[in-house]
Amino acid sequence: MTALLDIRDLRLSFRLWSGTVEVLHGISLSIARGERVALVGESGSGKSVTARIVLGLIQELRGARVSGQVSLDGQDLARVSPKARHALRGTDMSMIFQDPTSSLNPVFPILTQFREVLARATPGISLDSARDRATSALHEVAIYEADRVLASYPFQLSGGMNQRVMIAMALANRPKLLIADEPGTALDVTVQAQTLDLMRALVASHGTAVLFISHNLGVVREFADRTYVIYRGRIVEHGPTAAVFGNPRHAYTRALMAAQPRLTGGPLPEITERDPAFDAPAEVHS
Amino acid sequence: MKRAAFILAANPLTLVGVMLVMLVVMAAALADVIAPFPAHRGAVVDFLNFNKPPGGDYLMGTDVVGRDLFSRILYAYRISLLMAVVVLAIAVPIGVTLGLMAGYLGGRWEYGLMRVTDVFLSIPPLVLALSILGVLKPTLLNGMIAITAMWWPWYTRLVYNITRGEKAEGYVLAAEVTGASRAHVMFREILPNCLPAIVTKMTLDAGFVILIASSLSFLGLGVQAPTPDLGSMVAEGARYLPDQWWLSVFPGLAILVAVFGFNLIGDGLRDILGGDR
Amino acid sequence: MLTILRQILQRIGMSLLVLWGVSVLIFAIARVIPGNPARVALGPNATAEQVDALARMLHLDRSIFIQYGFWLRDLLRGDLGRSLYTNRPVTQDIAEFLPATLELITVAAVLMIVVGLPLGILAARYRGRWPDHLVRVLSLLTVSAPSFVWAVVLMLCFAYFLPIFPIAGRLSEAFDIPRTTGFLSIDTLLAGNLAAFADAAHHIVLPAIALSLSGIGQAARLTRANMIETYDKPYIEMAQAYGFPDGRIARIYAFRPSLIPSLTIIGLDIAALLGNAFLVEAVFGWPGLSRYGVQVILRKDLNAIVGTVLIIAAMFLIVNIIVDILTVLLNPRIRHGEARP
Numbered sequence: 096m097t098a099l100l101d102i103r104d105l106r107l108s109f110r111l112w113s114g115t116v117e118v119l120h121g122i123s124l125s126i127a128r129g130e131r132v133a134l135v136g137e138s139g140s141g142k143s144v145t146a147r148i149v150l151g152l153i154q155e156l157r158g159a160r161v162s163g164q165v166s167l168d169g170q171d172l173a174r175v176s177p178k179a180r181h182a183l184r185g186t187d188m189s190m191i192f193q194d195p196t197s198s199l200n201p202v203f204p205i206l207t208q209f210r211e212v213l214a215r216a217t218p219g220i221s222l223d224s225a226r227d228r229a230t231s232a233l234h235e236v237a238i239y240e241a242d243r244v245l246a247s248y249p250f251q252l253s254g255g256m257n258q259r260v261m262i263a264m265a266l267a268n269r270p271k272l273l274i275a276d277e278p279g280t281a282l283d284v285t286v287q288a289q290t291l292d293l294m295r296a297l298v299a300s301h302g303t304a305v306l307f308i309s310h311n312l313g314v315v316r317e318f319a320d321r322t323y324v325i326y327r328g329r330i331v332e333h334g335p336t337a338a339v340f341g342n343p344r345h346a347y348t349r350a351l352m353a354a355q356p357r358l359t360g361g362p363l364p365e366i367t368e369r370d371p372a373f374d375a376p377a378e379v380h381s
Numbered sequence: 382m383k384r385a386a387f388i389l390a391a392n393p394l395t396l397v398g399v400m401l402v403m404l405v406v407m408a409a410a411l412a413d414v415i416a417p418f419p420a421h422r423g424a425v426v427d428f429l430n431f432n433k434p435p436g437g438d439y440l441m442g443t444d445v446v447g448r449d450l451f452s453r454i455l456y457a458y459r460i461s462l463l464m465a466v467v468v469l470a471i472a473v474p475i476g477v478t479l480g481l482m483a484g485y486l487g488g489r490w491e492y493g494l495m496r497v498t499d500v501f502l503s504i505p506p507l508v509l510a511l512s513i514l515g516v517l518k519p520t521l522l523n524g525m526i527a528i529t530a531m532w533w534p535w536y537t538r539l540v541y542n543i544t545r546g547e548k549a550e551g552y553v554l555a556a557e558v559t560g561a562s563r564a565h566v567m568f569r570e571i572l573p574n575c576l577p578a579i580v581t582k583m584t585l586d587a588g589f590v591i592l593i594a595s596s597l598s599f600l601g602l603g604v605q606a607p608t609p610d611l612g613s614m615v616a617e618g619a620r621y622l623p624d625q626w627w628l629s630v631f632p633g634l635a636i637l638v639a640v641f642g643f644n645l646i647g648d649g650l651r652d653i654l655g656g657d658r
Numbered sequence: 659m660l661t662i663l664r665q666i667l668q669r670i671g672m673s674l675l676v677l678w679g680v681s682v683l684i685f686a687i688a689r690v691i692p693g694n695p696a697r698v699a700l701g702p703n704a705t706a707e708q709v710d711a712l713a714r715m716l717h718l719d720r721s722i723f724i725q726y727g728f729w730l731r732d733l734l735r736g737d738l739g740r741s742l743y744t745n746r747p748v749t750q751d752i753a754e755f756l757p758a759t760l761e762l763i764t765v766a767a768v769l770m771i772v773v774g775l776p777l778g779i780l781a782a783r784y785r786g787r788w789p790d791h792l793v794r795v796l797s798l799l800t801v802s803a804p805s806f807v808w809a810v811v812l813m814l815c816f817a818y819f820l821p822i823f824p825i826a827g828r829l830s831e832a833f834d835i836p837r838t839t840g841f842l843s844i845d846t847l848l849a850g851n852l853a854a855f856a857d858a859a860h861h862i863v864l865p866a867i868a869l870s871l872s873g874i875g876q877a878a879r880l881t882r883a884n885m886i887e888t889y890d891k892p893y894i895e896m897a898q899a900y901g902f903p904d905g906r907i908a909r910i911y912a913f914r915p916s917l918i919p920s921l922t923i924i925g926l927d928i929a930a931l932l933g934n935a936f937l938v939e940a941v942f943g944w945p946g947l948s949r950y951g952v953q954v955i956l957r958k959d960l961n962a963i964v965g966t967v968l969i970i971a972a973m974f975l976i977v978n979i980i981v982d983i984l985t986v987l988l989n990p991r992i993r994h995g996e997a998r999p
Contacts, residue, residue: 150899157786184901192896200893202914202990211911212900248990264900394795499672500679503974588802596804596937600952612804619810619941623818623825630814633807641802648798 097169098125099304100149100272105163107144107153107328118144119328121163126272126304131295133307133319133336135351141328142308146274149306150188151180168271185215189265190274194281195257199249205229206245209264216268232263236293255286262294266301273298274306279314291318312355316340324348326373334380342380346372392652398645405639409458416452424607435627442627444617450627453609454635460610461639464525464594465587472529473583476536477575481567483537484544495541501534510597519602528593532586539582543575577654584650588643595636611636662986669982673975680971681733684964685726729964738968739961743954748965751950756969757840758828759935759946765862766870767928774874775913778881782916783908785886793878800875806937809868813941816864823864826943830857865942869934873927880923884916891915918989925981929974 107119119141126132134142147153151172154161165172167187172180192198200208209232210225217224230241236259238244249257258279265273278294279287295318298305309315315322316336323333324347332345343349350370413419417438427447435442441450483494513527547553548571556566595612597603604610611632618628717725732739738748774797781793800808817825828842829835833854835845842862846855888894889912897907936948947966954962 147899152895152898181901184899186901190896190899192892192899194892197892198896200897200911200915202918202988203911204990211897211902211906215901250991394798496676496679499676500683503673503676503680503971503978592802592804596806596934599804599806599937600940602955615806615810616940619806622810623814626814626818629810633803633810636807637799637803641799644798644802 098166099128099130099168100124100126100306101164101166102145102149103164103166105145105148105165106161107141107148108160109156110158110160115160117328119148122325122328122330124323124330124333126306128271129298129302129304131298131305131307131318131320133309133315133322134325135309135312135315135322136325137310137351139327140325142325143276145325146190146276146306146308149272149274150184150190151177185212185270186268187270188272188274189268189270190276191258191261191265191278193277195261196249196252196254196281198261199257201249204246204248205252205260209245209260209267212264213267228267229263232267233260235266235297236260236263238263254282255290258282258286258290259293262290262297266297266303269301270303272304272306274308276308277310278307280309280311287314294318312340312352324351330377331373331375332378332380334378338380344378344380346370346375348378392649394645395649395652398642398647398649401638401642402646405458405642406462408455409462412452412455412459416449416455418449418452421448421452422456422607422609432621432625434625435631441631442625444614444628445621445625450614450631453614454611454632457609457611457614457632458635458639460521460604460608461591461594461636464521464528465590467525468529468532468590469583469586472532473536473579476533477540477572477579479533480537480540481544481571481575484541485548485567485571486563491541494537498534498537498541501531502538510593519605521604521608524594524597524603527597528590532590535586536579536582539578540575543578544571547571547574581647581650581654584643585647588640588647591636591643592640666979666983666986669979673979677968677972677975681730681964681968682726684967685729686722738965741954741959741962741965743957743959743962748962751962752947752965752969754840755945755947755950758842758944759932759939759948761841761843762862762865762869762938762944762946763928763931763935765866766873766931769866769870770873770877770924770928770931773870774877775881777874777878779885779908779913781878781882782885782889782912783904785889790882793882797875797878797882800871801879803872804937805868805872805934806941808871809865809938809941812864812868824861828858828861828945829854830861833857865938865944868941869931869938872934873931876927877920877924880920881913881916884920885912888912888916914988918985921981921985921988925977925984929977932970932973 102122102124105119105122105124106117108115108117122141122145124132124134124145134145136142144153148161149165149167149172153159161173167183172183199205206226206229209229210220210222213220213225213228220228226245229245233239233241233244238256238259244252244256244260252260275294279290282290291314294305297303305319307315307319319336321334322336322339324331324339324345326347332339332343332348339348340352343352347370350373408415412422416422417440418425425446425448427443429447430439430443431445431447433439433443433447435450439449439451441454443449444453479494479498483491483498510527510531513523513530517523517526544567553566553570556570561570591611594603595610595615598610598612599616601613601616603612606613614632615629615636618625618630618632621628713719717728720728729739736749738752740746741748741751744751777793777797781790784790813825817823824830833846833851835842835849835851835854838845838848842858843855846852846858885908894907894912897911902911932948935946936952938944939946939949940952947969950962951966951970953959954966
């Protein structure tokens, strides 16, 4: 079965005044239709840039050099025209961000922004149609006072509410792939858990594939079917979530798991900055 | 340092600015040596050669009494630079000190000083300078006084805003707790943090002072004849527009070159130093 | 909503206070002069009695506080005294010359906004590429010369070497328009004379451009700087991730949040046009308040000086208040009581 998202040997480097910095050293990743895949790693491991490369955002930066293959639904994205690639954003692919309140434009009401999102799939959509569709999208994320929310500005709504609005926006055009960049990190734990449950139910019912980027292992374990572990621009381990979590083989994965604070107490283990063991070749669970 | 070099390389314009300013400074400093007709800065008349268009011996032409425009412009640069230096040398310390006091001491100091500053700032700069000059005799010194009087509030406002923010910072608290005097906190602790913004502003202001000074002398309120001054040269030349166009255009361009240079440097400094709210 | 109203009223109150301070300042400056203003006004040939009579009329024999008291009382009655230069009430002089300056400033302000802001948006959108560099250099250039230099250059280029525009004045002498408001744009239309309207427009182009050039540069630079900051914000990244059209992002979604911090400074720049109008009016022979102001300053015409400066300061403050109101209207945070202006 052809994967929905197929990334092969993706490399990314930046040309800076001090020289060239390589950020991704050959990432390979695939997501099947309707599958939920997690990309786990520390800050700076390269997980966020990977997501943005899929959307095509990084390639627009000056000094960025991208090579490798990224295919969506069989189409090699490097080969399509920039216009065609741009057309995929917001329609076939969408993204939700870490801090929902600051990801929404502060000087425009929610409806205006929603309408712009809907216009991606239905260009020139009328205000009334947009309102109707936005309302039903909000119902799906359990927001029932849709009128009030649509007329509000982001700063007037709570973080959890904004997160649900973002999810509604992201799924409104029924994308094939949803990229979630550390969703809910800015929210408090209970709200985060609720929104994740909501998200899981929704993507299951829509059949949307998810690329879930996180450093929070607990959340990943609940949410993802398969997991990729990324360390310094390389995939060091991947496989079904249960297998990777239950039997971590790579030194880095093991260190990552051990670094979790435990409810039962005990000291907080550390991950050493660099350990030669971390550079061992990748481990694959089938 | 390397970052500064990188930014300079990415902003070749800043380098251009530095070169322009150096050109102006050298022109002013070496006027005696460079000027083909150094005596023309005074009250010289040469009716044989008056109103000559640019060319030949007279690089930029001559004025109505036959003086070489190029030489006069070189000497006029002296006046412009002198203005900038003197005005800033007086206005900046006063303005900065008042801003520190208003921001740090708070209370009645803050209220009083900032209201006064507001009054000065609410009058368009040129208008204030004009009114002062309207009362005093138009001379170079009075011109400097007038411009200085309207300049200090900008620094007060700038430093006041920064100080208000810095007041709550840790290092200020630390100094207070260890018994530092208020003067010490203001000048030794807070002031260094204001320096990037102050230096950037001073560079931009150098050009701006030249601009305002030339505007004042354009209106006849600056130095008096026969001392060459860029603004008054443009004004004199304006009477002979459009035929003897060089009389107005070259001094005008001279102003442009000097101010542009300072602005380029100031812009570059802003990129490098960053602090300029 | 009430809090906003209260804040605006506070602002107006503060402005009145500042205006009063300005009046004191100008009054003090205008009276601290060497020599006898009555003597200056009447000239060296006047007799001592005539000078004394005028001095008494101007209350110059009383203390400065009493002089100010008289002046304030007159002010509140709408009387700014007589100008020794035109021999008319100062209020009449102002009424005659102010509209010309206001018209000039209005056109210049419109140019600043209509040309400067889009240039800034353009530069920010194509940051680091040639439109950005071009806008940066041009705007820096325009800011680097006083308006009278631009006035001279424009006049030479477009009124002399290429005689497209008239050299000086507000209206060709051929037209005789009855004066109703003093605003030619209105008066010509009221008189039903479209040719005169076109002529007035023709005359105002060069002076308005000369006046607005440095303001355009400022507005462009400011807009560019603010928009570049906005482009780094997360909500713009989200807009780009969703594929909103680049143009819409630039003109709408990045521009609106950037406008708010720019507003204060653009307001200040528009108010600064008041000061620069002096220079342009001088070059183009524009019969406005600024030219009048220069004349009275040169002649030490005390009442006129104080009156003119006061009016200009008042206009300055009015522009600031308008800017404050606009800031409140444009910033939903303030409208809904979340933040203070």
